[in-house]
Amino acid sequence: MITVRADTVGSLLRPPWLFKARQEVAAGAISDSAFKAIEDRAVDEAVSLQEEAGLEVVSDGEMRRQSFQSQMTEAVQGFGEYSSDAFLWGHWHGDEEVGNWSLSRPASLGVVGKLHRRRHLSAEEFTYLRGRTRKTAKVTLPSPSLFASFWSSERSREVYPTLDSFLADVVEILQEEVAELVRLGALYIQIDAPHYGLLVDPRTRAFYEGQGWSLDRWLGQGIEMDNAVMGSFPGVTFGFHL
Numbered sequence: 484m485i486t487v488r489a490d491t492v493g494s495l496l497r498p499p500w501l502f503k504a505r506q507e508v509a510a511g512a513i514s515d516s517a518f519k520a521i522e523d524r525a526v527d528e529a530v531s532l533q534e535e536a537g538l539e540v541v542s543d544g545e546m547r548r549q550s551f552q553s554q555m556t557e558a559v560q561g562f563g564e565y566s567s568d569a570f571l572w573g574h575w576h577g578d579e580e581v582g583n584w585s586l587s588r589p590a591s592l593g594v595v596g597k598l599h600r601r602r603h604l605s606a607e608e609f610t611y612l613r614g615r616t617r618k619t620a621k622v623t624l625p626s627p628s629l630f631a632s633f634w635s636s637e638r639s640r641e642v643y644p645t646l647d648s649f650l651a652d653v654v655e656i657l658q659e660e661v662a663e664l665v666r667l668g669a670l671y672i673q674i675d676a677p678h679y680g681l682l683v684d685p686r687t688r689a690f691y692e693g694q695g696w697s698l699d700r701w702l703g704q705g706i707e708m709d710n711a712v713m714g715s716f717p718g719v720t721f722g723f724h725l
Contacts, residue, residue, distance in 0.1 A: 488539065488540070489538060490533075490538055490539070490540035490541070490542070490621060491533060491538070491541075491542055491544075492673075492724055493542045493544075493545055493551065493621065493623040493673060493675070493724070494542075494544060494545040494548075494551055494623075495529050495532070495542075495544035495545070495546070497525065497544075497546060498525060498528070500521070501521060501522070501525045501546060504517075504518055504521040504522075505518070505549075522546055522547050523611070525544065525546040526543045526544060526546050526547070526611060526612065526615065527615060529541075529542070529543060529544030529546055530543065530544075530612070530615050530616050533618075534616065534618060538618065539618055539619060540618060540619045540621050540671060541612070541616050541618045541619070541620060541621065542612070542620075542621045542622070542623065543608055543611070543612040543622075545623065547608055549567055549570070550567065550570035550571075551623065551625065551675055552570055552625045552629055552630070552675075553570065554604040554605055554608075554625075555604055555625060555630065555653075555656070555657075556569070556633075558600060558601055558602050558603065558604045559598050559599065559600050559601065559604075559656060560596065560598070560599040560600075560601055561594055561595065561596035561597055561598040561599060561642070562594055562595075562596075562598075562633055563591070563592075563593060563594060563595035563596070563638075564591060565589070565591075565592060566589070568586060568589050569589060569592055569632070569633070571586055572586045572587060572588045572589060572592075572632075573585070573586065573588075573687070574686065574687070588632070588690075591638075592632065592633065592635065592638075593633065593634065593635030593637065593638030593639050594633045594634055594635070594638070594639045594642065594643060594649060595638060595639065595642065596642055597642050597643075597652070598649075598652045598653065598656060600656050600659070603660060603663050604624065604656075604657075604660045605622050605623075605624065605660065605664065606660075606663050606664065606667060608622060609622045609664055609667055609669055610667060613667070613668060613669075619670060619671050620669070620670075620671070621671040621672070621673055621722070622664055622669055622671075622672055622673070623672075623673040623674075623675050623724070624657060624660060624661070624672060624673070624674055624675065624712070625657075625674075625675050625676075626674050626675060626676035626678070626679075626705070626708075626709055626712075627650055627653045627654045627657055627705075627708040627709065627712060628650060628676075628678065628701065628704075628705040628708055628709075629675070629676065629678050630649075630650065630653050631646060631650065631691065631694050631696075632690075633649075634646045634649045634650075634694065645695070646694050646695050646696065650708065654708050654711055654712060657712040658711065658712055658714060661712060661713065661714060661716070662714070665716050665719055669719065670718065670719055670720060671719070671720045671721075671722065672713075672719065672720075672721055672722070673721070673722035673723070673724055674709055674712065674713065674721060674722070674723050674724065675724045676705075676709065676723060676724060676725055677724060677725060678691075679701075679702070679705070679725055680725060682698060682701055682702065709723070
């Protein structure tokens with residue numbers, strides 16, 4: 484007998500009305516409570532879509548996030564001012580239909596204060612999802628070394644003299660988040676680490692090595708940090724998204 488398990492990576496396409504509502508709440512055109520109800524609707528529809536497809540593991544579609552990484556920067560003080568470009572910059576290559584796209588690293592990007600968690604990153608996401616499905620509810624968290632792009636040798640050295648010191652605090656925050664999610668009943672947590680694929684291409688690898696770590700260190704120490712975040716929680720499944 485062959486058992487096949489399938490689930491989404493985590494994120495689903497946001498509906499246009501959710502994008503519109505996000506712009507409206509940012510502009511003050513609708514209240515936070517009205518926007519929350521719209522987000523809830525988007526999550527409910529995402530859950531229904533996955534259940535109707537027959538999936539045994541469902542996510543909330545990451546409908547509440549600007550980016551799959553953004554719950555860290557939204558919940559934690561110290562990252563400074565940033566826009567969606569903080570998560571989108573780079574040189575991206577597509578097929579003939581999609582084409583290529585390029586965006587320079589924002590000049591203002593860089594952690595400027597000691598990291599301080601103002602709230603949990605994904606606890607609210609998980610508790611809402613848990614109450615909307617009888618399937619296994621999956622929550623996703625970013626890999627610590629993804630945030631290397633937020634460390635700047637010019638802007639960050641006063642608070643974090645080295646990349647290592649900065650990422651150590653990122654790891655601690657994510658460790659606390661995993662512990663809270665498990666306390667709330669999470670049985671499936673996914674670590675998102677698509678940046679490891681960028682280490683394969685010399686053009687994109689140059690940025691990461693320019694932060695002060697060699698390729699071997701990115702792979703070795705980066706994976707050590709991922710393992711530290713996952714910790715040891717019997718009965719909890721950890722997925723890894725590359």
